[in-house]
Amino acid sequence: MQINNGSDNIKFKAVKKTFRERLFDWLRLTSRTTVRVYRGYGRDGQLQLFGHVLELGPVPPKRYSRNIIRNFFGLIRLFIVRPKPNARVQLVWQQKTIKAVTAADGFFHFQWTPEMPTDAGWHEVKVDHISATGNTVLASATGSIFIPHRTQYGCISDIDDTFLISHSSRLGKRLFVLFTHNARTRKPFAGVVEHYRMLSYAGSHEDTPNPFFYVSSSEWNLFDYIVEFTRTHKLPNGVLLLSQLKHWYQLLKTGQNKHGTKFTRIARILESYPNMRFVLLGDDSQEDPNIYNAIVKHFGSQIICVYLRNVRKASRPHVENVKKEIETAGVHCCYFQHSEEAIDHSLSIGLAEKQVSI
Structure with a gap:
């Protein structure tokens, strides 16, 4: 015993x-x-x-x-x-x-x-x-x-306030959404999934879609979170290039990284595919207009079009000027509030052909 x-x-x-x-x-x-x-x-x-x-x-x-x-x-x-x-x-x-x-x-x-x-x-x-x-x-x-397959073009997209509703320019609201929701309860902008899928399959095939790269100031901590969000809402599968890891005591600064590295990450993609042309998608809540304008100045021959979502009223005068600079460089630019406007623009310049059922 x-x-x-x-x-x-x-x-x-x-x-x-x-x-x-x-x-x-x-x-x-x-x-x-x-x-x-x-x-x-x-x-x-x-x-x-x-x-x-x-x-x-x-x-x-x-x-x-x-x-x-x-x-x-x-x-x-x-x-x-x-x-x-x-x-x-x-x-x-x-x-x-x-x-x-x-x-x-x-x-x-x-x-x-x-x-x-x-x-x-x-x-x-x-x-x-x-x-x-x-x-x-x-x-x-x-x-x-x-x-990527040899496709018509590729897409480089921001995340927060470009397709994921984040309220980046309003810290309190941004943190409230981050803390009270998860990857499956967060919401995309109306029509943005349809637009991205149209861009993904235009001039291509479902088995060989146009490649997507998601480049964001959000931290690598959120990699799985963002992947789950894109999977839940059936956004195009793509490569994520995020920002430096943060610790819990830096949470109030999430998404507020220095944006200079974003230019570098986008430039590396363009340099990796010198024979591919790209569509840039962003918003006016932070530095996307300035970064994309700089990209056009350095890689103008590779950029087909720049899409900028208007989510911040105060940004409009500045971004309208940026839009003129981009267009003067010979690159299409669409500054819009609703995804339907971006879809119509893509159809008008031949970047999209028809709606893709989800």
Whole structure:
């Protein structure tokens, strides 16, 4: 009898969790080292992939709720992170191992030239976080790389207040929406899904849509959140290029990153596809008009049209002047309040052909 009790006690101790572990489970956090791999992109000559290594981070949600309190803590969880700097990561592509080391914020960026041409489409890739000796895999995760087909054009879109109603220019309202909703209860602007799908399939085929790149000042913390939003509302599947990771104590500044890097991220896309022309989509709540105007000045021959949604009345005089500059450079520009106006404009210049059923 004593032996059995002893055996039972040993079994109980083996499965008993510490208070810290139980607290993390309750908060839906993990202190296990994890790898987060995002969506990379490239062409035959060069590929790139991004991600983070975290020593503390959120666990993906099991379900979504309309409960305000649950959504409040659900958002905070996304910003409870502890990056792992100087972490060694590697991936294997065409039997060749590519290595990188994370920066101070745990971010890694692979950039390499494949030895053989790669078919167009989405390709799954696994990233391993390895020990300093390289002998042990400490954590792994999969992501994907997108190589566009040779299509009529591509689209580069902002997120907040371009297709996702965010109230970016009004901090209080922006935070209220962020804290009280989740990726499935947030709303897109009326008609924007129809417009994006028209742009995605115009002059193309459902199996080979025009590529979409979503470039935003929102942080990488919100990657899964934005992916779930686009999936829920059937927006075109695309590559996300977001901003530097933030911590929970920086939450009040979410989406308020310096916008200079946005120009750089867009420029890299254009440089990656020098033979492809693009449509730019943004809004006037922050810096999109100025950034897109600068893009037109540097890459005018690659830009077909610029779409700017008017969400801020005070911005209108300035953006009307920006619109004139863009058009003077020989690029179409549509400054609109409602997506129906943007759809009509796309139809009028041949960027869209007909409505796509959703």
